[in-house]
Amino acid sequence: MTTRRTPLASRIGLPLAVAALLVFTLFPVYWMVSTAFDPKALTRGSDLLPSGVSFEHFDFVFDRGNFGQYLLNSAIVGIATILAAAVLSLFAAIAVARFKFKFRTSVLIMVLIVQMVPLEALVIPLFIQMRDYEMLNSLLGLSIVYIALSLPFAIWTLRGFVAAVPKEVEEAAYIDGASWFRMFWSVLLPLVGPGLVATSIFAFITAWNEFVFAYTFMKGSDKYTAAVGIFQFFGENTTSWGPVMASSTLVTVPVMIFFVLVHRRLGSGLAAGAVKG
Amino acid sequence: MKEMLVGDGSKAGSSGSSGLSPAAPTDNGEAARRRKRLVNLTRPWVLLAPSLIVLAGLLLWPLIQVGKLSLQDYKVKFGGGEATFTGFDHYKDLLKSDLLWKTVLPNTVFFAIACVGLTVALGTAVALLLNRLGPTWKLICSVSILAAWAMPAVTGTYVWIWLFSPEDGMVSQMADSMGLIDAETTNWFTERLPFYGIATLNVVHHGFPFVAITVLAGLLTIPKELYEAGELDGANAWQRFWKITVPTIKPVFLVVTILSTIWDFKVFTQVFLMPGGSGSNPDVYNLGVYSYIEAFAKNDYGAGAAAAVLLTLLLLVITIVYIRTLFRQGEEDL
Numbered sequence: 040m041t042t043r044r045t046p047l048a049s050r051i052g053l054p055l056a057v058a059a060l061l062v063f064t065l066f067p068v069y070w071m072v073s074t075a076f077d078p079k080a081l082t083r084g085s086d087l088l089p090s091g092v093s094f095e096h097f098d099f100v101f102d103r104g105n106f107g108q109y110l111l112n113s114a115i116v117g118i119a120t121i122l123a124a125a126v127l128s129l130f131a132a133i134a135v136a137r138f139k140f141k142f143r144t145s146v147l148i149m150v151l152i153v154q155m156v157p158l159e160a161l162v163i164p165l166f167i168q169m170r171d172y173e174m175l176n177s178l179l180g181l182s183i184v185y186i187a188l189s190l191p192f193a194i195w196t197l198r199g200f201v202a203a204v205p206k207e208v209e210e211a212a213y214i215d216g217a218s219w220f221r222m223f224w225s226v227l228l229p230l231v232g233p234g235l236v237a238t239s240i241f242a243f244i245t246a247w248n249e250f251v252f253a254y255t256f257m258k259g260s261d262k263y264t265a266a267v268g269i270f271q272f273f274g275e276n277t278t279s280w281g282p283v284m285a286s287s288t289l290v291t292v293p294v295m296i297f298f299v300l301v302h303r304r305l306g307s308g309l310a311a312g313a314v315k316g
Numbered sequence: 317m318k319e320m321l322v323g324d325g326s327k328a329g330s331s332g333s334s335g336l337s338p339a340a341p342t343d344n345g346e347a348a349r350r351r352k353r354l355v356n357l358t359r360p361w362v363l364l365a366p367s368l369i370v371l372a373g374l375l376l377w378p379l380i381q382v383g384k385l386s387l388q389d390y391k392v393k394f395g396g397g398e399a400t401f402t403g404f405d406h407y408k409d410l411l412k413s414d415l416l417w418k419t420v421l422p423n424t425v426f427f428a429i430a431c432v433g434l435t436v437a438l439g440t441a442v443a444l445l446l447n448r449l450g451p452t453w454k455l456i457c458s459v460s461i462l463a464a465w466a467m468p469a470v471t472g473t474y475v476w477i478w479l480f481s482p483e484d485g486m487v488s489q490m491a492d493s494m495g496l497i498d499a500e501t502t503n504w505f506t507e508r509l510p511f512y513g514i515a516t517l518n519v520v521h522h523g524f525p526f527v528a529i530t531v532l533a534g535l536l537t538i539p540k541e542l543y544e545a546g547e548l549d550g551a552n553a554w555q556r557f558w559k560i561t562v563p564t565i566k567p568v569f570l571v572v573t574i575l576s577t578i579w580d581f582k583v584f585t586q587v588f589l590m591p592g593g594s595g596s597n598p599d600v601y602n603l604g605v606y607s608y609i610e611a612f613a614k615n616d617y618g619a620g621a622a623a624a625v626l627l628t629l630l631l632l633v634i635t636i637v638y639i640r641t642l643f644r645q646g647e648e649d650l
Contacts, residue, residue: 063521064525134359163624
């Protein structure tokens with residue numbers, strides 16, 4: 040009765056669709072990496088394979104482009120962001136997941152609304168604010184902005200992780216005579232740990248990828264972050280695509296590895312509506 | 317659970333009741349209860365305070381400032397700015413300008429519609445595909461999707477520019493060898509349509525993974541019996557999709573559509589970084605880029621702020637729709 044009528048179509052169609060998907064998703068990544076290693080990057084045209092494998096573009100990027108400094112700046116800003124964002128968002132997540140209080144729903148909705156605000160609307164007043172406080176061109180000033188940008192998503196995601204810890208575990212700690220802070224340190228924190236790590240990595244990626252603020256705030260070339268630093272390899276008329284793709288590879292690859300590692304833990308949070316990767 | 321949060325409170329009560337005096341325990345109990353209530357009342361706010369201060373200082377306050385700024389002429393002066401109140405002049409200028417109605421708004425809106433439509437369609441198709449694959453291929457495809465998702469906007473944009481770059485880019489060369497264009501003279505980035513075509517490709521490539529993975533999670537919740545019943549009734553795959561899949565997980569489609577709309581309305585980096593996107597070609601402005609250029613390239617912070625407020629209001633409307641959708645679904649247990 041229920042004979043499958045489409046064996047042929049699906050035998051051909053399915054592999055075709057998979058192939059198309061793999062090409063569409065991975066080809067840009069492949070083209071970036073293969074151009075980065077191609078010694079004759081500019082003239083490769085539509086050759087699918089690079090003309091050779093060399094590290095000259097990477098050498099150029101580090102020696103002449105000062106890209107090591109930019110990667111370091113990005114790492115410093117990213118780490119400052121996750122340290123602060125992890126602590127702040129964990130406390131806030133506990134508050135909204137574990138306590139019932141007045142205005143709790145309002146706080147949550149405000150957090151949701153605030154992350155929909157376009158960055159272009161924030162960059163003008165924050166630029167003026169930071170200029171008044173002489174925080175432009177400072178990694179600290181940039182980190183502070185990124186902490187704020189990554190907080191809403193972190194609170195929203197961690198709230199799920201905290202709520203998933205059974206209340207009975209906490210209650211058991213109280214019965215054993217633990218104070219709230221003891222319970223937090225020895226019970227809640229270890230259980231929420233994996234979620235906290237995943238959320239922190241996501242905050243790091245947010246800071247690492249961000250462009251508008253870094254581009255607007257950082258005017259001294261020694262303070263560029265990596266995402267902005269690539270820009271300098273664009274010439275007036277011609278672009279040296281080898282170095283551009285080499286530095287792009289250096290920026291992209293760590294993000295991809297981290298993202299594939301943590302996405303499973305963030306699944307529900309990403310769906311709850313937040314930042315795009 | 318609330319009672320358990322204050323361990324020392326209950327302890328004080330129990331030690332009180334073991335005393336001999338009958339009046340003392342009730343006093344003690346009363347004091348402990350009051351303290352417990354106070355702690356319960358203050359602790360969530362103590363925990364929330366640091367985050368709320370940061371969000372208020374760096375997101376809410378700037379929003380108020382950008383509103384104020386849009387009513388002023390702001391001049392950057394050494395060691396501070398100089399502001400003159402101008403009322404709604406910037407809004408009047410903005411709403412009267414041809415650039416807004418003929419270029420900026422159409423670019424923003426049509427680009428967003430194209431991106432959202434393609435992102436949701438492609439994401440859904442990929443979710444249906446993933447749902448039919450065996451475990452190995454499903455894993456391979458999922459990782460490749462994640463790679464596209466993880467590609468930073470900045471570097472992703474550079475790769476697309478490189479692919480379509482005039483003369484040397486791969487797509488230009490291929491089109492040239494097929495006789496479609498002359499690679500020497502064709503520049504995809506100068507005209508509005510091809511410019512935004514490439515930007516759409518970039519945004520869809522980056523955006524469809526979120527839709528695919530969210531819709532796939534929704535597909536897994538649909539009972540198989542529904543499809544079996546549909547098949548028995550003679551519905552083909554197309555009908556089963558529109559009559560069973562779509563109505564059953566309509567909330568999921570709503571959420572991904574609204575979120576994509578919010579994101580695609582405020583695309584900035586992907587347009588700004590493209591050749592001509594950072595100000596030299598006014599034909600390709602969208603609202604975000606326009607606001608940025610007015611403020612930072614032309615030093616007209618007031619006009620830039622007015623455009624930014626317009627964009628924010630647009631997004632706020634969509635966001636309210638989004639939150640109402642979430643609530644109606646009752647999925648988010650706030």
